[in-house]
Amino acid sequence: MYKITENINFLKPYHDFMCTLLKAIRISSKRNPHYTKGELKVNMILINPNVRDILNRGVLLDKLYRLKECPIDLCKEYGKFVRRYRSILNGKWRGRSKFTDISTEEFKEILIFLYENLLKYKTFNNAYFTTSTSLDDFRAMMSLNQVCPYCDITKTNKDIVSVDHFLPKANFPVLSIFPENLIVVCKACNEVIKGDTIYLPIAHPYYEEVSSYFTFVVNENENNEFKIEIELNNTNSQLINDKINNFIKLFKIIDRYEKYMTAELHDYRTGVRKSAIAELKGIARFRSITHDDIESCTYKYFQEAIIDNKELKRAMDGSKIKNDYINQIVKENDYQNDIEYIESHFFGFISSKQ
Template sequence: MYKVEWSEEMEILIGPYHDFICEVLKFVNEEPKFIVKQDSDTSVLKKKMQTMVKEESNIYSFFEVAIRTNLKEYICELKYEGINLLDQYNEFVDNYENFLSLEWNANITYSKQVTEAFEYFYTDLIHGKIFNDLIGESNAIKEFRERITLESTCPYCDIHDMEFDIASIDHFIPKARYPLLAIYPKNLVVACSACNDRIKKEKLYLPIIHPYFNNLDDYFCFTYKNNVIEFEFLDHISVGDREKVENFFKLFNIEKRYNRYCQKKLKRLKEEIQRNVIKLIKSSKDITIGEIESNIREEICEQYNYILKEKKIDPLTKLRLDYLKQMSKEDLSDLSLYIANENSYKPIAFGMN
């Protein structure tokens, strides 16, 4: 629901994945080149790497990883493709945001071998000790998930706290459909398991906003009327941006989830405001409806400032802040009368002493 700032810490942890892919795909384009598969190809490739490791001119940092893992077998498979995967990868990365905005079309089909190789990179390689000891930070992908989940809510829904054990890493552009982005750092978003594993899965609707590039809060506000939570676009939002937000809401089923699970949060918030005002005026003997309303507005302001401090930390801050803004603009005379009745006395006429 809120933008996730791409921090220096995040770059240190998983930024090296991008350089790793570029190195691997650069080497795939170089000798030895395999045309017809032979059983000896992997051995030939391994010997080539072992030789190059000893050379002062060697520019590759992943050879030891490849020699000691199954990476060398997958590099062999990529060499058989006979296409420049490095160019395809760099073009996609350069146009990542344009792809999300439908301003660039990734008109690429991937073989089973390419899909399996990049699935291996994400599922096995980057989680392994050998890779993490030699490339980047130790256990970087786990550390990335842990750091993001500390005092944070899901950037997709803002409904759930992201505890480490129930958060997962989402491929915003699904790796099953676009495997070249399987470990591209800015395609990896830590989210709650509800959004990633049960709702989004492999779906994607374009054009769409992305939490690393956009702050959803800037585009709309929630409203709560007649026991229905809806969202309204801010006046300055363009038609194109509206479509991006609507697709985001559709992808994560936001409206349905909010109306099913989040209305009680607003009811409790209103009840808390009522209780606090009742406590505040309990000892007052003479008070006007106008004064009660003034106390309500002060309490709304206090609640707003308190929740604002917990933005991105406590769940549903966007919903609650928007609801308080809505309340502050409404006629609160009925609520004032309700509080007066709850306080068991007849207030002096509205606005008069």
């Protein structure tokens, strides 16, 4: 829900590798339509000498060489999808991937293989990165003390996160190692909720601060159950509204929040009340507490509960909804219940004098 500000260029070498491979395939077939595996290897090394060690792995070279038979001009296809990546997200370009029928199944698998296997090869990582575990490093860097950029519910750490292909690799196999398509998120969002689904147009956490385009409206009924709604900013464009709505829908935000965030919101509010009570107890040691004391103290702690610091927002789970909830209480002056609750702790001790 918050924009990812970490260095997304970290994975750029994946893109560089892809360019080397696709260029080599193009050059090889231009020079000799019946080029051999050896020629492909030589041409790749000519473009980037660093790949020499990587290509010593027979399996990898075999796979890459199989791409020669691919009926799709991969170089063109990759270039098109990379250049128009943001247009796809904006729903402005409906160019369908050509990897749709059964004849391309094998080639699709090879592209996915690059993500699932190549990125784990030590030789690959040694050639392109300073350590031998680029994907792990990426996971660690992106998840350190942060909440999931999709749901804002789950605090991530590198052992329990997964790397999502924002545009699913099943439908967009050419983007299987495209850095801007790889996002570190919680497992629930990636593996349980999203899977291979995507709605377009959609907001993307590398480009948009989703949280800034809408407000959660929290309605509580008599049974202390929360009904949550989304209020889009009236300054949003239609495109942004569509992108935000699809984001909320894709990650089932409303359902999940009503299920999992209710108790959190209760606790958060209780925490604010407790802080106010603690301060008032301190004052009560020296003098009687007035109704005004309670009111101003309650107001103060609600104000302080709103997190403005961007860094802190991503360090705390559910900070977007907690902020909106507290803001709503402050704006609507809706803390009569809180004041009554706090007053009950000072029953008999409240001075009627100001």
